[in-house]
Amino acid sequence: MDNFPLKIKSNYFLAPMAGYTDKPFRKLCREFGCGLTFSELISVNAIYYKNKKTLKLIERDITDKPYCIQLFGSDERLFLYAAQFVEPFCDCIDINAGCPAPKVIRAKAGSYLLKEPKKLISITQTLRKHLKKPLSIKMRIGYEKINPVELYKELERSGIDFITIHGRLKSQYFKGEVDYNHIGQINSVLSIPVVANGGIDSFKKAQQVKRITGCEYLMIGQAAIGKPFIFEDLNKKVDTNRDLGFVKAVMKRHLQYMIDFWGDTAIRQFRKFFHAYLKGYPNIKRFNNMINNCSTNNEALNIIDRIEVNQLTPKEQACK
Ligand SMILES: Cc1cc2nc3c(=O)[nH]c(=O)nc-3n(C[C@H](O)[C@H](O)[C@H](O)COP(=O)(O)O)c2cc1C
Known part of the structure; x- marks a missing residue:
């Protein structure tokens, strides 16, 4: 865990999940040994307008550390405003370039940014220039087709500190086969830490994903819902059946x-x-x-x- 830009006690992370990863759930997963948590995707526009519900969603428990706030949007100036606004309340800012929800796509945000790589890179460069805390991106392997390797290299050059890759295309939503080979290919060409995500639901699966991707850091989403103790299993290198x-x-x-x-x-x-x-x-x-x-x-x-x-x-x- 030496090369990770945040002090973490475990390399198993809780994925951002809208409607799930609020302060109570993050606190619970943390108690079971989760190494890093993320807020659900937070609209940069809502931050700009100081939407009360949005501000509640970014609240964290004192024990929930380190913690990333994930932002989504498409307007670079609003992105910067929101990132600077939330920076004091978290340990890292994460850019959402993966959300496939129609509402988000219509706003040209989330995974739509993969269709506009220049814009994504420009947002990244601007945030990096003005933020002091670590900056990361969570993205899919592509919108409709696989991202070129050059995109990841450009993102690395733009100064992000780590990258999370959900090994599915935008069109696959949250189900279907995960392309661990692509994550592995990207992990082998980048110097920054790559976090592998998608379909990890047991210690056995985590071992398999580590083997294929070569990634040291793994992110767990759906499998933690109803099973926050999966983080304890992963850290203890076992798969248990709890009574x-x-x-x-x-x-x-x-x-x-x-x-x-x-x-x-x-x-x-x-x-x-x-x-x-x-x-x-x-x-x-x-x-x-x-x-x-x-x-x-x-x-x-x-x-x-x-x-x-x-x-x-x-x-x-x-x-x-
Ligand atoms: C209900 C739900 C909400 C999600 N919300 C977000 C989100 O706010 N931001 C994000 O980057 N990904 C979001 N995701 C995607 C997850 O973070 C994760 O990338 C995806 O579920 C794949 O991991 P898994 O197979 O372990 O679940 C969401 C997924 C689900 C199922």
Whole structure:
């Protein structure tokens, strides 16, 4: 971890995920040993207008360090304004060049920047010139076709400190085959650290991705939703099956963090996590229905207490 521009205790990072990676979830993943966290993508325009909800989304827990704030936009001046505004509240600024959401693409931001590499490079150069903290980019391997190697070299020359590559095209959204070979090719030509991302859901898979890409640093997205303890597994170099008692305790801790942060509305945002925590367990339909129909945080805490399923893990069930 010597060549990484931030002091990190683990080389497994939590991916930025809109609607998921808020302060409570980042704090939880950190407690399980995640090495670096990112805010969800934050609009540079919203920062300019000091949108209250946006400002809440960049809040971090004191234990959540180092922490990157990820920005998206297309106007260079607004980008610079937003980056300078958020710089005191984080340890690194990350440029989003990967988001495929239609709303973001229409605004010529996110992965659209891969179609306008000159603009992306210019934004990068400007930010680098004016920011003191590390600067990174998270990008896809291409919009519709694979990026030329020269683009990555230009980005490196523009002064970014590390780069995260999600090994899918914009057109693949979040599913489908991940091109680890391309990530490996880029890792072999750049001097800055390359973080490999896409499809890493176990220690076994992480080993495989490290082998193919040669990357020391890995980023985990969807696999951490409902399984924040994946970071503990990765750090301990094991793949575990946690028992239901453990999972329920994590669910309650997570919901409590959300209540502390979001107040009465926590339950609304927690439901999706609830479903993810129980995914794969048998006979959980009635608990999913209960959480969907409950309206207060206290009810939700009670529902977690009442969860009872066959104590076998999803994997053991499958073997039966
Ligand atoms: C619900 C969801 C929201 C996401 N939001 C963001 C985001 O705000 N910024 C970003 O760069 N990527 C975002 N991503 C992409 C992830 O950071 C990650 O690159 C992608 O999910 C691939 O990693 P995985 O296969 O480990 O999930 C999002 C993905 C998901 C599933």
